[in-house]
Amino acid sequence: MDVPSSASVVVVGAGVHGLSTALHLAELQGSGDGIFVLDKQRVGAGASGVSGGIVRNFYLSAAMNEIVRRSVEIFELDPSLFGFRQVGYVAVVPEAQAEELEQIAAQHADVGYVSKLVQGAEPVRAHMESLFPDWQARGSTALLHEERSGWADPTATLAALEGMTRAAGVGIVEGVAVVGFQMSGSAVSAVEASAGRIECDVVVLAPGPWARDIVRLLGLTDELPFHYWQVREGEYVYSSAALDARSPVVHLDADEPVTGLPDSWGIYFRPGLARGVAIGALPLPLDADCELDPYGASHPELGLTTREFDESVTAAMSWALGRFGHDFERWTCSSHGAQTCFTPDSYPVVDFLRENVYAVLDSNHGFKMLALGKLAAAEILGKPQPELDTFRLARFASGALHPSSSSPYPWT
Template identity: 30%
Template sequence: MKTADAVVIGGGIMGASAAHFLARKGFGRVVLIERGRLAGVSTGHSAAIVRTYYSNPITLELAKRALHMFEHDRALLGGDCGFRPIGFLLLIGERLRATGEHILESERRHGLHVEDLSPEDIGEFAPQLSLDGVARGILEPRSGYADPTRTVENLVAAARPWGLEPRAGVAATGVRLRGDRVVAVESEQGMIETNVAVNAAGPWAGRVGSWLGLGYSLRWSRESDLFVEPPAGFGDLPVVSDPGLRFYLRPCGEDRIIVGLGAPKDIEPVDPDDCDSGLDPGTRERIERPLFERIPALANARHLGGYASIYTITDDWHPIVGPEPGIEGYYAFFGGSGHGFKLGPPIGEALADVICGETPAIDLSPFRPGRFIDGEPLTSAWGEGNRG
């Protein structure tokens, strides 16, 4: 193939979403190139939690749209994405009581059904939890989790009839300009002439930007999860996030639980080209310590292994999305900072509108690449870090 109407670089949730919605809108031939396999790095290792507890208005609006999309995944995301609406429970200690109240009110203002739980309510809902230090809980009954790899595969497969052509195992090697206009994307299999290039390269987005003389401020953090097998008679749990003890968990099928370190995140610097995907003993212990404190019944649970992957983090922990002034036909879409899975589909939908010259239902301008130069980084009631 020598030409395309758009080339999307990167086959994670962001690239797949952008390519899917461009094709769905009838943009023409959309080529999605991914140097490895689809959803092979950050997306495939995502906990894939779909929840709405955000304090930033645009992020909350996108998360609301994401929840709707996963609830109607066959119609809106190309197929069954394995979404399980088991509920999302946020545990709030006294120190974060005011922040929790802010989030609760914000979600209700956006028309979301959330419940304010007392410790007694939490004890009835999730009796497995030790509630030392818990002042209240926020429950999102509609939230839950999905299958990240299946979601990407559905987005890609469903859009093939509309003109999406995936090229897994093909690395991009350059973006060619004529003056200030994109005219081609170079790859290991040759040059693809195009007027539209979307940089959704995840941990390698900075490298793609450098081909155009763009210097993005990005950091990379090694992010780890482990699996445990709950004991017999353990019962069901919702997705649980515990900012006080800084961990989260969710069921993973019928016979295991996935657990990871939660907000506020400590950045563990890593080279994207040299990230050990194994779970090291020290990280395992750091995850197990708060888990066993909050759920003593899991202290003797069977360990089922784990893995490590990569967060791509921007300066304000929110994605960089949109056109770059002075480069016609180039669009950024990366830097999920831990929020990328759930936000990928609604941002991809809105970005497709922008690329097509239409006004999106959700204004993406707060995510524009130039917001840092403009002195308008996004903020959050949660403060610094991966909090949203």
């Protein structure tokens, strides 16, 4: 598709948030005419395309609990179209995090999101054995089982969003980068793209990990200092052992001694897309000016993990489930890294950054958060959404930040 010379809305980025926002704008307006999504590469070239696809509501921030509930309602409209497996999500934690689970369970009840809290070492063990007969992890004293959560195949979700967005009449232009903005007072009057200038009424920013670079073009670097992490995940196969496709996603934090792991450690796992098990573990901090391109697994350094990483996640996996052995040489490992971008309090910024520039900067929470685009579209069309009040940029100046949990992950 050719780059237009003018548009009503230019959306920067064809990941889940750019597509979801464009789709809902078109639906609310009754047509996608004049709405264009530009991507410097292609649909799903960023974090959405490499996402683990886990759909969970394990957040200490009540505002996030509400957004995830609304997002899961979107997945539930057509689970098969979105590639959504509603198999549940179980967070299993040691004593140090038990109180937080109580709080999250209460918040789930408040927003109408079904979850079951189990407390005490013995009840936790019994619950996990009912899900996995060979469960053998010890030292866990609480768990929270979210029955409406699960995971989605990112390729299917992106294909569904892309198809719906195109069908709504939105133009998706791939291979075109936004390289600057022409300002008229506090508003953007035109987007400078690699293929030419596009005059526009509204700009929507959904640049994923490239948020740092887009925000710099708008002169907002001081207001939004991002921090970066390398997420590390993989698909692992051990002999003929497998997880049942209906197994819930498991998030396991532990402080039990396991050879090769630090005193306090965590993994998360779900059935893989092939016959293996998809496992992730704690991310590594990166420099705030780290290289983003090429993105993900194709990056010569940040796309790689180490043998030590593979050894540690497989050791943790075999500690948790008896079907997997400790003998590393029998594991087939296919892991990768990807750069991720976080806001100062590691929660999304969803707000107008300039008079006619709306941003959905999800702080790497977002594959599951399809509802952000729906709420954003309503705000862009002039209807403020109270559910987004805690996600404004102004919170960094006012200090009204989201709660931080004791979880070792930057995204809980």
